[in-house]
Amino acid sequence: MSRATPHLFQQPLRASKVPVFYTNKVIESYAAKGSTPISLKHLINFGKGGRNKGEKEEAEKLLKGGNFLRTELPTRLSHRLRDLQELPYIVASNPRMAHVYDLYLEAFEQIRRFPVIKDLEDNDRFCEFMQGTLDKHRVVIPDLAIGVSESSPFHLPPQDLDTIMVRMLRSRISRRVITEQHIALTSQFRERQRSLDKGKGREVDEQRVGIVDTRLKAAEVVRRCEELIRRRGGAEATVPIRLEGMLEDEFAYIDEHLEFMLFEMIKNATQATVAHHGSEEAKHHPITITIVHGPRDLAVRVSDEGGGLTPYGGLPPPPAPSFPLLAPGSTVADFATAQRLDIFSFSHMRRYYQHHAAQDEAQAAALASSSPSSPAGALESPDSAPATGAEGAAPKPLTGIMALRTVGKLAGTVKEQLAVERAREGQVLTEEDEVLRDAQMKSGIGLPLARMFAEYFSGTLEIFTVQGHGSDALLKIPKFGIESWASTERR
Numbered sequence: 072m073s074r075a076t077p078h079l080f081q082q083p084l085r086a087s088k089v090p091v092f093y094t095n096k097v098i099e100s101y102a103a104k105g106s107t108p109i110s111l112k113h114l115i116n117f118g119k120g121g122r123n124k125g126e127k128e129e130a131e132k133l134l135k136g137g138n139f140l141r142t143e144l145p146t147r148l149s150h151r152l153r154d155l156q157e158l159p160y161i162v163a164s165n166p167r168m169a170h171v172y173d174l175y176l177e178a179f180e181q182i183r184r185f186p187v188i189k190d191l192e193d194n195d196r197f198c199e200f201m202q203g204t205l206d207k208h209r210v211v212i213p214d215l216a217i218g219v220s221e222s223s224p225f226h227l228p229p230q231d232l233d234t235i236m237v238r239m240l241r242s243r244i245s246r247r248v249i250t251e252q253h254i255a256l257t258s259q260f261r262e263r264q265r266s267l268d269k270g271k272g273r274e275v276d277e278q279r280v281g282i283v284d285t286r287l288k289a290a291e292v293v294r295r296c297e298e299l300i301r302r303r304g305g306a307e308a309t310v311p312i313r314l315e316g317m318l319e320d321e322f323a324y325i326d327e328h329l330e331f332m333l334f335e336m337i338k339n340a341t342q343a344t345v346a347h348h349g350s351e352e353a354k355h356h357p358i359t360i361t362i363v364h365g366p367r368d369l370a371v372r373v374s375d376e377g378g379g380l381t382p383y384g385g386l387p388p389p390p391a392p393s394f395p396l397l398a399p400g401s402t403v404a405d406f407a408t409a410q411r412l413d414i415f416s417f418s419h420m421r422r423y424y425q426h427h428a429a430q431d432e433a434q435a436a437a438l439a440s441s442s443p444s445s446p447a448g449a450l451e452s453p454d455s456a457p458a459t460g461a462e463g464a465a466p467k468p469l470t471g472i473m474a475l476r477t478v479g480k481l482a483g484t485v486k487e488q489l490a491v492e493r494a495r496e497g498q499v500l501t502e503e504d505e506v507l508r509d510a511q512m513k514s515g516i517g518l519p520l521a522r523m524f525a526e527y528f529s530g531t532l533e534i535f536t537v538q539g540h541g542s543d544a545l546l547k548i549p550k551f552g553i554e555s556w557a558s559t560e561r562r
Contacts, residue, residue: 098179101149107139109249111283111528112551115323118256118280126267129260130191136253137188137197144246145183148175151242154235159226167218171211171239178204195261198254205250208243215239216516219417220424229418236417240520244527248282248325255281284326289333289362289371290318292326292485296334299489300341302496306350307341311357320364322550328524329548330485332532335521336373336544343377343542364550368530371546379538380414386426414534415522420515 121132155163155172162168181204188194219232227235259279278286293314301308337358345353356376363370413419518534525532530548 097183098149098152101146101179101183102153104146104149106147106150106245107143109245111323111325111549114248114252115280115283115285118252118283122260122280126264133191133194133253133257133260134188136256137194140201140250140253141182141185141188141197143249145179147242147246148179148182151175151239152179154238158235162219162222162227165218165221167214167221171214171218174208174211178208194257198257201250202254205247211243212240212516212520216417216420220421222421224418224421229416229421232418232421233416236519237523240523241527244523248527252281252283255279282325282327283323285323286321287324287326287329288319288321289329289369290314292329292333293337293360293362293371295485295489296330296337299334299485300338302489302493306345306353307338309350309354310341310344311354312337313357313359314362315359316362317364318362320362322364322369324369324528324548324550327484327486328527332521332524332546333371333373334485335517336371336532336546339518340373340375340377340542340544343380344375347376347378367551368547368549373544373546374541376541379536379540380534380542381538382413386422415519415532417516417519420519423515 117132117136121129152172152175155168155175158168163172181200185197185200186193188197215236219227219236222232259281278284293312297312337360340358341353344356344358347353348356358376359372359374361372361374363372518532522532525546525548528549530546532544532546534542534544536542
């Protein structure tokens with residue numbers, strides 16, 4: 072391809088709005104490049120390409136993949152660094168946002184300076200370094216969520232908030248996919264080498280290609296999600312779940328992505344059922360999960376009897392809504408039965424956070440002024456302790472983004488969480504464990520993030536509600552992920 076010929080997926084360059092004091096010629100040089108689009112089909116074909124030919128060819132593929140990551144990741148990180156630089160200073164200087172910026176800048180510098188990968192030992196060191204970086208960046212989602220939730224709508228309007236969060240999180244998904252795929256391919260290659268050394272022959276696991284499960288059953292993923300909810304206990308664990316449809320069909324997908332999306336859909340359905348009917352009555356209102364395999368896509372519907380979704384999550388309407396509440400063509404009268412969009416908005420997450428934070432602050436102030444032992448104005452910071460109810464009452468459970476303030480990172484995948492729950496069966500949970508559970512179950516960021524996982528490989532996640540009865544969440548994902556959102560990273 073000649074230099075004058077534009078790449079098929081190349082996006083037009085965005086004019087830089089970076090303040091002068093942020094100017095960094097190295098970052099700007101990387102940000103001027105386009106990112107390489109990656110599809111699920113590409114992940115599978117690249118992983119199988121070397122594996123099916125032999126050990127030498129597979130090793131060469133790994134070295135090629137490692138060096139691709141070494142040059143591709145700094146480009147993708149530079150785009151997000153520039154996005155953070157273009158935020159209003161009062162937003163970017165929030166300690167949480169500044170921490171994300173520092174993490175990205177550190178990763179950018181370390182990855183671009185990593186030596187060229189020349190052999191398998193170099194590749195092992197690179198994989199170890201990248202795994203450490205992935206673990207270190209587990210705080211990014213809580214930091215971003217809290218950082219934007221603490222911003223003022225005057226400095227970061229709802230539409231701008233949604234734009235920055237979509238860019239940051241969609242890019243994060245794409246970086247983790249290609250990084251985890253390379254680490255998993257390397258691990259599988261090394262495992263086959265060890266099998267060969269033990270005289271077992273070169274055993275090839277045809278089902279998993281890196282992080283992609285080529286024979287994934289959606290029904291098994293649903294059952295894992297259900298088990299996790301059951302093991303966590305509470306009223307949600309008593310809500311019956313009915314599974315129907317094509318339960319034995321298989322397809323190729325990243326199982327961790329499907330787990331996250333389905334867990335969020337099922338979790339929200341159980342919570343809505345308990346909230347609407349109460350703990351005892353919820354046992355008589357099952358959730359129905361229907362799985363349908365079409366020629367080109369998978370559809371999963373989660374239907375509940377949780378009373379439907381109230382407009383704006385029960386909050387007062389915003390003075391000037393900047394994000395859609397209903398699907399195009401709907402009217403205010405359609406609140407009773409309509410497709411809902413507001414619950415996927417990150418600006419809705421901020422309104423929820425700020426509304427309840429203000430309520431807690433007012434309640435704490437009232438308690439402090441009425442308590443003879445507390446000097447006026449001696450209020451605890453939001454990070455120091457959970458809000459309390461009336462004097463002598465139990466602490467008020469943390470919900471929404473407020474639950475994230477007390478934990479350093481979100482828990483791992485559904486499989487990882489399930490392994491932890493199985494290991495501590497019968498044990499008494501510590502206060503830290505309970506707080507982490509609340510943060511994972513009630514962060515408020517789950518559904519927006521689940522939709523982004525669906526859209527990453529050109530799928531959709533929609534929610535339709537019937538006020539007074541319940542809601543249907545409908546997930547549709549392509550079976551072979553021909554498209555990829557990675558091509559839109561430049562925007």
